[in-house]
Amino acid sequence: MKGIIHIRIDDRLIHGQVATRWSTGLGASRIMVANDEVANDEMQKGILRMVAPPGIATSIISKETASKNILAGKYAAQKVLMVLKNPMDAVALMDSGLEIKEINVGNMAKRDDTVQIKKSISVTKEEYEAFKILMDRGVKLTARMVPDEPELLLSQFLKKASF
16 A cells, blocks of 8 residues: 555544644554544534644545555555554455555544443444454554554454453
């Protein structure tokens, strides 16, 4: 996937850590959010664009548009930090033909129907199953909030989930 320098799952999408630590640390020229719900919400898109760092372009698009653009080489000359809201989005992108090799999982907030597996990561049964699909497809899943934290494998935390 030429141009994609990092893929992160973070349900907050573009926020302080992504805007400052990840995008600048990676030297990103663009932050891409690939999520159908967000792509169809003009208010949320406006807010996300406002919190993106100056000088870094944003693409807040559907998974289908993201896949088509990436496969067409639209971002090949850029350094794109892709941010996904959940692991199901990653599975859908792979199903559309993208070759995803590694994903960093940052924050997935605690919700009513979740099990907390790490301080910053809580998963539903559907998210847990999507992570298993990604691992079965050979995707390396790591768990780090910020770039200077040690890289830990998500699999060691998924073992704590019981549904």
